[in-house]
Amino acid sequence: MAVTGDPRRVGWEPNLMTGVVHFLDPYRYRSTFHRMNPDISEEEFAQDYLNHLEEIILYEGPESIAGILMESVTGTNGIIIPPQGYMQGVRALCDKYGIVMICDEVMSGFGRTGKMFAIEHWDVVPDIMTMAKGLTSAYAPLGAVAMKPEIAAAFDEHAFESGLTYTSHPISLAAAVANINAMREDKIVEHVAGMGGVLRRMLTDLGEAHPSVGEVRNIGLFGILELVKDRKTKEPMAPWNGSSPEMAALKKYCTDHGLFLYTHWHTVLIIPPLIITEEQLKEGMDILDKALEITDKVANK
Ligand SMILES: Cc1ncc(COP(=O)(O)O)c(C=O)c1O
Known part of the structure; x- marks a missing residue:
């Protein structure tokens, strides 16, 4: 914290x-x-x-x-x-x-x-x-800290003064090993690398079509749209650490139409499952495309 x-x-x-x-x-x-x-x-x-x-x-x-x-x-x-x-x-x-x-x-x-x-x-x-999270693809709860051997060696001399009920829980550890093996076998990382360009194109298209989109960014399947009331001043669609009726309405539209996504202040986060296909991503983006008409209404053209 x-x-x-x-x-x-x-x-x-x-x-x-x-x-x-x-x-x-x-x-x-x-x-x-x-x-x-x-x-x-x-x-x-x-x-x-x-x-x-x-x-x-x-x-x-x-x-x-x-x-x-x-x-x-x-x-x-x-x-x-x-x-x-x-x-x-x-x-x-x-x-x-x-x-x-x-x-x-x-x-x-x-x-x-x-x-x-x-x-x-x-x-x-x-x-x-x-x-944490992707370590087991969230099939089981697990967090971990990796460190260089010279840092780890300090704990040979000094016990790490802590205790958790589920430290090294075998089910979570087995899930992590299985998850990493599955990611390798299914070439998930390579798939995401390829989908990065696909997502970039889709986000860029949304940005060009909607005046309420100030900027889009992504790296792999880790993406965001920053929604603004004015592209020149970059005034956000909701204040820092706050919300707005427009952001709430956009989120509601998406949920009502079967698209679950994460809105945060004035941003829409695009963090889909790593196995998503181009068609599935497009399906979600089509819903978002309609939802952005809500924020466009209050954006300076
Ligand atoms: C970037 C980042 N760091 C740390 C945490 C906390 O992780 P954990 O809940 O595994 O302690 C989160 C949780 O959302 C996170 O997103």
Whole structure:
């Protein structure tokens, strides 16, 4: 709870682990730093956010920082796909200052982005990785933490002072092994990699057809539409950490027409089953296409 940037943290403050400092995601569509120069190159954009991170590291005192934790691709809070060079840069900063790099792959792991783990898109190896959801394809509840051998070795000397009723539950572990084998046999990750382009095309088409779509993004089958009232000002269809009648109506239309999807503030998340076919994806997108007429009504043309 302490380390998350998700606003569900706030209700717990200040009764959380101390010493946590947050930094900004490289979120291009709404980058405060780049309002005046939105056409900056991807490399320069990534470098600006790395500079921001390094500045925070220096102010906080590098020797006092144990770890940097981030989702390899931020999930619920915006499918924020790091620009080329960013993750490599975070790795380099961690190496430079002796900081442990921790990647949260709970949402982005196990094929979701078209690689087994999202961080592989940038050829970066974190020191610690968290995983859950896709680890068993949710057939059984299981979370896990992977770490480099030198970090794991610390627990040979010092017991990890914790206990959970279902730690290493054999049913969940068997489900994980079976799931990973099935993913390999059925070439699920390869399928998702191929579907990424299909989803991109469908999202782009929706974006072109609907004035309430400000931006679409996806990596593999991890996608999002940002809905806005005005494409120029980027005023969101619902406020940060809030909802709006239009977003509620869009969600209701989809549910009423048999499409279950996740709306979050002013965004619509597209996170379908990894085995989805092009036809099935199209079926869902056709419903969303109609639902977007609801938000279009309040969007400046
Ligand atoms: C990115 C991310 N990290 C961590 C968690 C928490 O995972 P768990 O419920 O397995 O502890 C979630 C849960 O939704 C998540 O989406």
